[in-house]
Amino acid sequence: MxxxxxxxxxxxxxxxxxxxxxxxxxxxxxxxxxxxxxxxxxxxEPNLARILKKKHTLSSYHPGWKIASNTGVSGYILSRITGSVYAYYPETRKWSIGLNLKFTKERSGVAGFTKRKDNEWLYSDAVTGLILGYRERFPEVLTYLEETLGKTAEQDLNLESMFGTTNVVEKLQELTKWLKSLPSYGGTKVHESSNTIEPIVVSAIDEEIKLFKKKAGKxxxxxxxxxxxxxxxxx
Known part of the structure; x- marks a missing residue:
């Protein structure tokens, strides 16, 4: 042996x-x-511990009222526009005009933008940028929805009044094209029970590794x- x-x-x-x-x-x-x-x-090896220790400050989330206050929209419109909103024009054609950042039935948010905790939706700072961008590009849409969405069903929205023109299809095409260009479009769904690392933290880790590689390896x-x-x- x-x-x-x-x-x-x-x-x-x-x-x-x-x-x-x-x-x-x-x-x-x-x-x-x-x-x-x-x-x-x-x-x-790269020191990733310090990044992981401050991951909560890197990826901060806020309640809806704070994002609404920072963007000048009501809490109701924030709740609706960050979810799914549909417009119908003509009556048989359905258009998605919401940001689609929340999936309540699936209890899922979009990584880096929204998450659900203790039955409350929370929003990242990135959502502030999306709402402000929406207001800048299509102020008439948010103004109209603010005035009517709580009182009128989606299928009864008057899109000619909303856009102030009869070129509704052209405006809807412009809006949906812009929505699809956003960094949140088609983002990864994250269930409320998931313990994930936010994209901003992943980026910080990536930067740390790049800096480490530039140094002489010992x-x-x-x-x-x-x-x-x-x-x-x-x-």
Missing amino acids: TSIAEMLPKNAEVFNIGVPHYGCMGKVCSTHGGNATITFQVPD SKDVTVSVLSRYLYCPQ
């Missing part, structure tokens, strides 16, 4: 298949019982005692 000392002679090159330092190469210093003392070459020697079954010897 081959002994550990014979399997792992002094100065033999091995690879760690345990943790920590998984995948690191090292050299055998000595063996004792079922263990071996190995000096591993451990490369430097490694340090770490000597530890390892169970022999967690070592791979290519010889």
Whole structure:
């Protein structure tokens, strides 16, 4: 029967298949019982801990009233326009004119924009930009919806009055084209029970890794005692 000392002679090159330092190469210093003392070459790694610690400040979410106050719309319109709103023109054609950031029946929001917590919808700072952009590009739409949506069913909205023109189809095409150009369009749905990392945090991690790669890669020697079954010897 081959002994550990014979399997792992002094100065033999091995690879760690345990943790920590998984995948690191090292050299055998000595063996004792079922263990071996190995000096591993451990490369430097980017410090992601500090980013993960402040992920809550990187991706801050706010209640609807705060976003409504910052954008000059009512809480009701904020709630409606960030969800699904449909217009019909002509009567048989259906147009989506909402931002589609909330899916209440699915209890899901859109990553980086909305999330549901404790039965309340929360909105990121990015939603403020979307609402302000909507107001700048199509102020007549938000004004009309503010005045009528709570009193009138979607299928009864007067789109000629909303746009102030009979060129309704052209205006709807312009609006839907703009909506599809937004960064939120077709975004990833996130269920309220999901524990995900927000896109802004992912971007911060990506930047940290890029900065790390620009620096000269260094490694340090770490000597530890390892169970022999967690070592791979290519010889």
